[in-house]
Amino acid sequence: MGYIVEVKSRRINLADSESDLIKSQKTQNWCIKDAELASHLKILNESALVTISDLNGNIIHANDLFCSFSKYTLAELINKPHSIVRHPDSPSSLFKNMWQTIKSGNVWQGEVKNRAKDGTDFWVIATMAPILGKNGQPEKYVSIRYDIGKQKQVEEELRLTKDKIDKQLIENIAYAKHIHNAILCNNKEKDINCDSFLFYKAQNIISGDFYKIEQNENNHSIVVGDSTGHGVSASYISILALNTLSRIMPICCEHPEKILNTVNAELNRITQYGNGQKLMETADMIVSCLDKNSMKLTYASAKMRSLIIRNGELIVLEKDRCTIGETAANSFEITKRTVDIFSGDAYYIMSDGVIDQFGGINDKRIGFKRITTILMEIQNHSMPAQKKIIENELLQWQGENEQTDDMTLIGIKI
Numbered sequence: 001m002g003y004i005v006e007v008k009s010r011r012i013n014l015a016d017s018e019s020d021l022i023k024s025q026k027t028q029n030w031c032i033k034d035a036e037l038a039s040h041l042k043i044l045n046e047s048a049l050v051t052i053s054d055l056n057g058n059i060i061h062a063n064d065l066f067c068s069f070s071k072y073t074l075a076e077l078i079n080k081p082h083s084i085v086r087h088p089d090s091p092s093s094l095f096k097n098m099w100q101t102i103k104s105g106n107v108w109q110g111e112v113k114n115r116a117k118d119g120t121d122f123w124v125i126a127t128m129a130p131i132l133g134k135n136g137q138p139e140k141y142v143s144i145r146y147d148i149g150k151q152k153q154v155e156e157e158l159r160l161t162k163d164k165i166d167k168q169l170i171e172n173i174a175y176a177k178h179i180h181n182a183i184l185c186n187n188k189e190k191d192i193n194c195d196s197f198l199f200y201k202a203q204n205i206i207s208g209d210f211y212k213i214e215q216n217e218n219n220h221s222i223v224v225g226d227s228t229g230h231g232v233s234a235s236y237i238s239i240l241a242l243n244t245l246s247r248i249m250p251i252c253c254e255h256p257e258k259i260l261n262t263v264n265a266e267l268n269r270i271t272q273y274g275n276g277q278k279l280m281e282t283a284d285m286i287v288s289c290l291d292k293n294s295m296k297l298t299y300a301s302a303k304m305r306s307l308i309i310r311n312g313e314l315i316v317l318e319k320d321r322c323t324i325g326e327t328a329a330n331s332f333e334i335t336k337r338t339v340d341i342f343s344g345d346a347y348y349i350m351s352d353g354v355i356d357q358f359g360g361i362n363d364k365r366i367g368f369k370r371i372t373t374i375l376m377e378i379q380n381h382s383m384p385a386q387k388k389i390i391e392n393e394l395l396q397w398q399g400e401n402e403q404t405d406d407m408t409l410i411g412i413k414i
Helices: 002-047 064-070 092-103 149-184 186-191 232-248 256-270 367-377 383-398
Strands: 049-053 059-062 108-115 121-132 138-147 196-201 209-216 219-227 283-291 296-302 305-310 313-316 337-340 346-350 407-413
Touching: 002 064, 049 064, 059 064, 064 121, 092 108, 092 121, 092 138, 121 149, 196 209, 196 383, 209 232, 209 407, 219 232, 219 346, 219 407, 232 256, 232 283, 256 283, 256 296, 283 346, 296 305, 305 367, 313 367, 346 367, 367 383, 383 407
Parallel strands: none
Antiparallel strands: 049 059, 049 138, 108 121, 121 138, 196 407, 209 219, 219 283, 283 296, 296 337, 305 313, 305 346, 346 407
């Protein structure tokens, strides 16, 4: 009997030992978790600006780092709304979205510009989240912010550098436009002894479209070109073409096909470089020669559109499908064409930019048909008046859209 009691006593002692061991292990685990939590909180407090607020957004806790950045003491912050550090540059919509998010129990994150007590600014990336109660509803809000001041400083330096580069680029392009315009001879359309207009509008500061007008006794030569693309790169091609035209137009006025052949050969020569490779820089062009003695229009067109309106009738002139600079000189074929002209005829040349402008109700190209319809409807107006009407029609069609391409339209009343 004593033996049994001894055994029971021993069992009780073993159980007590096991219980003590479990308690000891739990205590150790709790100590480890507490130590880890304390370590995490220390790291958080040393790296982040932390605040806790009540449901009205009033601060009930702020860590030392938040006080350091805001320049307020803890006593000055307690029971104050977060708007105490709100910067006037921060839009109200930002905070409206933030409150809608956290009040619905979700986490909000965003960049916020704050203002310290001394008036200095500080940028943070903020994460705000609700602390939910047993009923699943927010009881308070916690905000953790990280300083992004250096990042914002770098962004501002990059912006200033970009602005400086942009300014220099615009100044250079503006000067290039000045040179380009000088070569174009903007007022040369007045040399044509008839009612006429020139509508010329670059997509950007400088255009890839170009034109040239030469007068020789009763002959008038009109050239319109549309270089590949638009802007600075296209303007180089137009200048190359214009330089060639300046040399050959006075001596080849009555042979438009020879003029285009020469420009094509010159452009092919210039765009050739090592290993037989070639830059694919091209231009659509037309050379028209008006002879008022013979009342003939002689022209050659490399994909450039032209037309005559005569007594309410639309006559679309033929064009070749080749492009200047695209075909080698020995295989380039361009046709010289001659048509009769009559007093009262209206002759028009236009680049693709005029008909390719997007807009209208369905945001589509204005198209050749619509442009020619407008031209047909305004034949009783003078050429200067027609220019204004066309310009207004294109602007109305364009609406809020950007200009699609460079535009050139020349109109001549015979």
